[in-house]
Amino acid sequence: MKLTIENITKTFKDKSALNDINLELTTGVYGILGANGSGKTTLMRILASVMKPSSGRVLMNGQDIADMNEKYRELIGYLPQHVGYYKNFSAEKFLKYIAALKGLPKEETSEKVEEVIELVGLTEYRSKKIGGFSGGMKRRVGIAQALLNNPKILIVDEPTAGLDPKERIRFRNLLSKISTNRIVLLSTHIVSDIEFIAKEVLILKDGQLVKKETPQSLLKGIEDKVWTLVIEEKEIPRFQSEYKVGNIARVEDRFQLRILSDEQPEPNAENDIPNLEDLYLYYFDEEETA
Ligand SMILES: Nc1ncnc2c1ncn2[C@@H]1O[C@H](COP(=O)(O)OP(=O)(O)OP(=O)(O)O)[C@@H](O)[C@H]1O
Ligand SMILES: [Mg+2]
Structure with a gap:
């Protein structure tokens, strides 16, 4: 069929x-x-x-x-x-x-x-x-x-x-x-x-x-585009205006951001394993970065 x-x-x-x-x-x-x-x-x-x-x-x-x-x-x-x-x-x-x-x-x-x-x-x-x-x-x-x-x-x-x-x-x-x-x-x-x-x-x-x-190959396509980064609270707005930011989690007195970006956003940002939510953000979350 x-x-x-x-x-x-x-x-x-x-x-x-x-x-x-x-x-x-x-x-x-x-x-x-x-x-x-x-x-x-x-x-x-x-x-x-x-x-x-x-x-x-x-x-x-x-x-x-x-x-x-x-x-x-x-x-x-x-x-x-x-x-x-x-x-x-x-x-x-x-x-x-x-x-x-x-x-x-x-x-x-x-x-x-x-x-x-x-x-x-x-x-x-x-x-x-x-x-x-x-x-x-x-x-x-x-x-x-x-x-x-x-x-x-x-x-x-x-x-x-x-x-x-x-x-x-x-x-x-x-x-x-x-x-x-x-x-x-x-x-x-x-x-x-x-x-x-x-x-x-x-x-x-x-x-x-x-x-x-x-789904697997879509995830593979963004493999090197998912980053996590721990920053101070006051830096959050800057990252949100420059990047597509997903989850924000508190880590003690700082914050861990999940960022979708083709390039490494900061030298200490680490690559993470992508999930489909990242994929959605990567393709659709444009309002916040435009
Ligand atoms: N009968 C219609 N007359 C005029 N414009 C329409 C009509 N149906 C859809 N559109 C427009 O076509 C575009 C696509 O609409 P569609 O309903 O297919 O989107 P969608 O992906 O199903 O959205 P949603 O997630 O909100 O259900 C939209 O801009 C919508 O405004
Ligand atoms: Mg619809």
């Missing part, structure tokens, strides 16, 4: 949201990382075929998805960034309702709904109203609805936003479990979400694809 994205550009009036994106996706989990407004949702909506690109095309196994039309939609499961749930519906009733909207054959519905409820771990709560669910449980209902048609391509837009760490881990593991034989695209601001499950990370910046690499 291969999804090819060719020269995709999207412009809203005079605002360019995506600029000449070229990509090839095969089965596995892809993490899309990018600051607010970098084009994540726009790219996902185009791939989910709920929005058309201004130019360029998307091919599924060599066939233009614009020509495939319904045939392509049948392959898609999509969890939008913002979803409204019917608070007074139970999880089961909601999923049956969505199954009907998606045109699932009636005789298959009960079995399928049961299957997805089981998969996302909501069996116990199936007849409880969604209005009383936690954020993580609602998100699981969202994934369940996206899985009803057994999609080959699953697109989930910021599924972990607002979840507590435990719910996030659970959600990650769920995505990992269902990624066999599927293309899974997941966008997030939280780098730890994709560190372990993504086979590749796509970094979007101002509508451009700036990186497409494995």
Whole structure:
């Protein structure tokens, strides 16, 4: 299975949201990382075929998805960034309702709904109203609805936003479990979400694809750019204005700064092992250094 994205550009009036994106996706989990407004949702909506690109095309196994039309939609499961749930519906009733909207054959519905409820771990709560669910449980209902048609391509837009760490881990593991034989695209601001499950990370910046690499190789790319340095408190502002500064930790009466820089910021700064948070800072934290 291969999804090819060719020269995709999207412009809203005079605002360019995506600029000449070229990509090839095969089965596995892809993490899309990018600051607010970098084009994540726009790219996902185009791939989910709920929005058309201004130019360029998307091919599924060599066939233009614009020509495939319904045939392509049948392959898609999509969890939008913002979803409204019917608070007074139970999880089961909601999923049956969505199954009907998606045109699932009636005789298959009960079995399928049961299957997805089981998969996302909501069996116990199936007849409880969604209005009383936690954020993580609602998100699981969202994934369940996206899985009803057994999609080959699953697109989930910021599924972990607002979840507590435990719910996030659970959600990650769920995505990992269902990624066999599927293309899974997941966008997030939280780098730890994709560190372990993504086979590749796509970094979007101002509508451009700036990186497409494995998490490991992305980290390798900033290997010599992460520094730690212990300084006096009064020196902190100077470093913050000159460098991208991450964590600041108190060490007795001084402060240890984590700095992202191509060059050694001070002779006594030491290199440290990069993590994905450093990566995010390296690529996206521009406001503070501009
Ligand atoms: N329907 C629209 N009309 C006009 N501009 C839009 C529309 N949708 C998106 N944009 C603009 O396109 C750019 C990319 O938006 P998009 O929603 O894809 O970003 P994002 O990476 O998903 O951001 P976030 O992290 O906040 O969800 C932004 O500048 C946004 O304002
Ligand atoms: Mg978005």
